[in-house]
Amino acid sequence: MSETLSRARTATAPPGTPGAPPRERADRPAPTGSGAAPAESARQGHRPRRLGPGRAVPFGRLIGPVLLVAVWWLSSALGYLDPRILSGPGTVLATASDLVSTGRLQDNALVSLQRAALGLLFGVLAGVLLAVVAGLSRSGEYLVDGPLQIKRAIPSLALLPLLILWLGIGEQMKVTVIALGVAVNVYINTYAALTGIDGRHVQLAESLRLGRWTFLRKVVAPGALPGFFVGLRLGVTSAFLGLIVVEQVNATSGIGYMMFQAQQYAQSDVIIVGLVAYGIFGYASDALVRIIERRALSWRHTLAR
Template sequence: MTRTLAPPVLATKTTSPARTAPRARRLGPGKPIPYGRAAGPLLVIAIWSVASASGWLDPRLLSAPWTVVETGIALIENGKLPESVLTSLQRAGLGFVLGAVVGTTLAIAAGLSRVGESLIDGTVQVKRAIPSLGLIPLLILWLGIGETFKVVVIAIGVAVTIYIQTHASLTGIDKRYVELAEVVGLSRTQFVRKVVFPGALPGFFVGLRLGVTGSWLFLIVLEQINATSGIGYLMFQAQNYGQSDVIVVGLVVYGLFGFLSDSVLRLVERRALSWRRTLAG
């Protein structure tokens, strides 16, 4: 009697479920929130409104938001605010443009030449240690208290700010780029145009933004020193009469102009540096 053998059973290897690779953690701040920068000011206005409506805030110390709005409308209707705004814009704009031209020119001369750096950088660094507002008594002695004096003070402050940022960017170009430019045979002009200037643009725009903010800061102080016009003069007169609503209107105007001017520079910066990818998006 023949015995049939069953075919051998092959051991099958049990496979464990495939392991999924862990998802990479996002380290950046995420996508920009549309109009997110308005959240902070709106929160401040909301708290201010609640405090004024509930009586927690003395109107003699700080007027309610609706009172400030009514005062602003009245100042626009009687022509005081538009006239003051125009005067302040002329002072800040002229001082900023003059300071930007001077600061950029000095930074290029000092950043691209050792001779220029020897002649310019030390002097500017000494001036940097002296607050621009500390020069007011001397400049009044030289220029009087007219418009020239105010424009010059603003221009000096803006020029130093832009110089510091631009000069640091020009002299901070990575040495590897210099060596690469020498290897590919770029001329001095090509190296400056294709490597140095593009590399210095981020610092230059930072200087512009700090400079335009500084121009409004200097303007606030200057318009309260022997001035007869401008937003600062309007606020100084309101201080004498305890009109906190007029003072707040002036502060709001200063803040709006500072915010708008900085926003314009940010837009130009994004367009000019569209090749650069940063966390700010």
């Protein structure tokens, strides 16, 4: 009986008196600060929220084009599209098969690809050279950047009458028009990347007494490559845009010429075949540039990776 009374007094005694029970952990204040919430979330098994675009899906870039073709096919099958204005995918496939069997599509495609490749090559070389001259030399910037900025405001197609007057209507004029559009895109982006290199990197190279070639290879090239690839992708697009126009100016071959001839006879299926061919060439070229860019810039860790 005496033991029971002693335990009761001990349990009801206020904290701090002799024989009182120790305080419970619940009486302690909860921890505060930035580390409390993540620690609690980690104990509960919660993962931090992802803010990036997510994981890449293999061949995910084909989803958009496939959906576009599916909508086109469905609209044609349901009769929403007038075949005299826009032929259905079945008719276009049949026409493409006929053009391939006769060799007409391959011959015109090879001519178009040759023109685009030559214009792209000359345009990239000219754009990079001008960007290096303007980006690494103050006098070069004064001489080159102004005319190139003026040229950027003037579309290459607006120069077409003057180029025809100077160069005629042959292949030289067509390649020149394509090269002008490519060179401006490559120059603008490469020049912006060169002038955007951190000045502290240049000061460090000077303090280390790096030579000109080592400076270009270790500092300039890595700093300019991201902008160059942006300009190259835009240049590829510009090459095919210029190709479409120049092949409809007194041309005797090429996909643009084939489309122009089809327009005279209201053959919308042939025109769509030409457009699809241009689209495939442009998409494949852009994908190739992306692959090269990913490998050349493998040292970067960006959201696209």
